[in-house]
Amino acid sequence: MRFQLPLILILSLGSLLVYGQKESYNNNKFKQLDEELPNPNSYRTGSGAPGHKYWQQKADYVIEASLDEAKNQLHGEETITYFNNSPSPIKYLWVQLDQNMRATNSNTYKISQNKIKETASPKDFARIDGYPDYDGGHKIQEVTDQNGQPLPYTINQTMMRIDLPQVLKSNENIVFNIKWYYNINDRKLMGGRGGYETFADGNTLYTITQWFPRMAVYDDVNGWQNKQFLGNGEFALTFGDYDVKFTAPADHIVGATGVLQDSTILSEEIRERLEQAKYSEKPIEIVTKKEVIKKEKKKGKVKGTTTWHYKAENVRDFALGSSRKFIWDAMGVEMGDKIVMAMSYYPKEAYELYSRYSTEAVAHTLDVYSRMTFDYPYPVAISVEANNGMEYPMICFNYGRVDKEGHYTKRTKYGMLSVIIHEVGHNYFPMIVNSDERQWTWMDEGLNSFLQFVAEQEWEENYPSMEGFPRTVVDYMKGNPDNISPIMTNSESIHQFGWNAYSKPSVALNILRETVMGRELFDYAFKTYANRWMFKHPTPADFFRTMEDASGVDLDWFWRGWFYTIEPCDISIKNVVYDQLNTKNPEIESARLKAERDQKTPDITTIHNQEEGLTTRLEKKPELKDFYNSYDEYDYNTEDVERYKKYDASLNENDKAWIKENKHIYQVDFENVGGLVMPIIIEFTYQDGSKEKRYIPAEIWKNSDQVVSKVFILDQEVSSFTLDPNKETADIDYSNNYFPRHEEVNRFKLYKSKKH
Known part of the structure; x- marks a missing residue:
């Protein structure tokens, strides 16, 4: 088909040609999230900001604890001052006893699935219901009020309810005491976020975490957040002030949340080194x-x-590490108008890696995360090598050891750097922007993994990030849908926990930043969210709404597709139709038609006749030829020229200039095979080898989310089309991203072709 209409009519009908398709199908992929999100109120606004009546509770702790290295036991007493800042009276308090996850009657063991293996030892069977030689869990010795009088309490697995003698009214506080102890778990044997590790030399390294009874969160969204701790869903905690005295063996170094109050326990030489490190x-x-x-x-x-x-x-x-094995280094990091001490504690088994990289990685994390959110508000940030990975305010535990010769692999080096960045980064999410990890793991792990990716890419060029690049989730997103959960799934119910809570959200945010919104809009909105909710308790709705409110971009389609469904991205170039504008100029059009005719492939009958050397009757008897045998239907005459002159005179100068440019016109049909609507990114490769990339917003799918068409008017002729050339959208099938189609040859095919 060729354009035969005058240019003016073509232009006037353009909107009908390009946009006038009848809507045939709509599965509400652009439906707003109003039904999924809670209604705004005086506590949480429709903009995603805290409301004018926003409130949150506070819990202050005074703790005295002692470490018994011989028994691997920890004893403690604490006084909690709990402030009821809510508008409601409270009849009872809920306290978290996370160590009870390891008690012999723990539901964690009961709900753990098991299978009989072909080879199993008696020890394997004995541990199905826990560790028979280990008496785990918090041992509550007493709960009393501030006058020492007993308070009634009930322990339900990992939660303890304390019944109050009288209602705690709004704007009142209560002081109570808990005395307890627990047996520290052998982390190398049992695993866990905290515990102890005994080295071959007989020395022990302690990571003391989830070690004291802690107040559960009471808020305007859930009331008490008293979901049981089963292992995956981490922690929902209340802000407060801590005063902690921790007694350890005299030769131990103890690194902890907060600031050391009595530096005289350190030698004069150590104090001098600390002062020197502050400005180093x-x-x-x-x-x-x-x-x-x-x-x-x-x-x-x-x-x-x-x-x-x-x-x-x-x-x-509050968490701490304690060991005589700790090497300790530090340096100051300028943060606004103050100096933050970046510090590392590590055994000699990690020396060659940690002495060179750990504290530098801490400082780098503070620099990048603060630029993306807010200045780090705490006085210290600590990385502890404990052969694991877990985060707490101002302190985190990481891995990265060397062999006996002090050597390490590339994988160990970058794995260590990544885990330090990640765990230090958790200071921002969720230690300061305090989301509910027990309910929504992605709100801390996903957001933090995204910023980890940003920091990694700013550490060095071509940093081997394991998450963040869209390509890293392709295999997951094209997997069996029966084994995939939407991101918006409770932390204890997630299939493929790491992919769902870490990888997919981090990739989604990276795509949002680089492809959907652009860095300027995304960074401003993300920083707005972080500042709105620092030292507060945000929900998913607060994040979704703030990102839209601060950017002016409707992202409901994105949240719905990436966070509420498991649909993958698979967009295909279904078809391409090429044409050029009919200039009406007989000289130009005649030459074009003749060139097209000459390029046509002859039919098979003509080919076979030529191969046989067939002589036609007309060739045998030339006298049979007449005018039509010498006439070329694509020739033009004086009448054609005159008609063109009249047509040309009817055009304005802009129309004439446009015609003279001799544009190339392509209609490209795109098919949404995977279901997830995404922007269309198409690259044209021209005949001269040059390339051009166009971005089409996802909203093109609004009226039809199965097939859409787009007309492109280009200066040059295209040799090939490529969708998503830089692999920005996590497209799961790249074979249909080309037109003409490319054959994707894998290694097996290459090997096979060489062999044969």
Whole structure:
């Protein structure tokens, strides 16, 4: 088909030609999220910001605890001051006893699925219901009021309800005490976020986490967040101030949340090194490797204990590490008008990696995350090598050890850097932007994994990030849908936990930043969310609404597709139709038609006649030829020229200029095979080898989310079309992204072709 209408009529009908398709199908992929999100109110607004009546509770802790290294046991007493800032009276309090996950009657063991293996030892069967030689769980010795009088309490697995003698009214507070102890788990044997690890030299490294009874969150969304701790869904915690005294063996170094209150427990030399590190441009060893090796050899010979007194303000939790094996280094990081101490504690088994990279990675994380959110508000940020990965306010536990010769692999190096960035980054999400991890893992892990990716790519060019690039979730998203959950799934019900809570959300946010919104709009909106909700308790709705409110971009289709469904992205170039405008100029059109005719492939009968050397009757008897045998239907005459002159005179100068440019016109049909609506990114490769890329917003699918068509008017002729050339959208089938189609040859085919 060729355009035969005058240019003016073509232009006037353009909107009908391109946009006038009749809507044939709509499965509401652009339906707004009003039904899924809670109604705005005076506590949480429709903009995603806290409302004018927003409130949250507060819990202050005074704790004294002691570590018994011989028994691997921890004893503690705490006084909690709980402030009821809610408008409602409270009859009882809920306290989290996370260590009860390891109690012999724990539901975690009961709901764990098991199968009989072909080879199994008696020990394997004995551990199906826990560890028979380990008496786990919080041992609550007493719960009393501020006058020492007993308070009634009920323990339900990992939650303890304390019944109050009288209702705690709005704007009142209550003071109560808990005395407890627990047996610390062997983390190498049992796993876990905290515990102890005994090294071959007999020395022990303790990571003391989830170690004291902690107040559950009471808020305007759920009331008490008293969901049981089963292992996956982590923690929902209340902000408060901490005053902690921790007694450990005298030769231990204790790193913790907060600031050390009594520096006289440190030697004068260590205090001098700390002061020097504050203004150093590289890490300074506070406790050296040589000093630690001496201490390790004296294990058991140093008697007595030391009490480390730490205070922390406006934190949601408190954790610490304790060991005589700790090498300790530090350096200052300028953050606004203050200096934050970036510090690392690590055994000699990690020295070659941690002494070189750990504290630098801490500082780098603070720089990047603060630029993307807010200035880091705490005085310290600590990385502890404990052969695991877990986060707490101001302190986190990571991995990264070397072999006996001090060597390490590339995988270990970058794995260590990534886990340090990730765990230090958790200071921002959820330690400060305090989302409910027990309910929505993605709100801390997904957002943090996204910023981890940003920080990794700013650490060095071509950093081997495991998450963040769209390509990293392709295999997951094209997997069996029966084994995939929407991101908006409760933390304890997720299929493929890591993919769902870490990888897919981080990729979604990266696509939102790089492809859908652009960095300027995304970064502003993301920073707005972080600042609105720092030191508060946001929900998914607060995040979704803020990102739209601060950017002016309707993202409901994106949240619905990426967070509420499991549909993958698979957009195909279904077909391409090519044409050029009929200029009406007989000279130009005659030459074009003749060229097209000459390029046509002859039919098979003509080919076979030529191969046989067939002589036609007309060739045998030339006298049979007449006018039509010499006439070329594509020739033009004077009448054609005159008609063109009249037509040309009817055009204005703009129309004439447009015709003269001799544009190439393509209609490209796109098919949404996967179901997830996404922007269309198409690249034209021209005949001269040059390329051009066009971005079409996802809203093109609004009236038809199965097939859409788009007309492109180009200056050059296209040799090939490619969808998503930089693989920005996590498209799961790249074979249909080309026109003409490319044959994707894999290694097996290449190997086979060589062999044969």
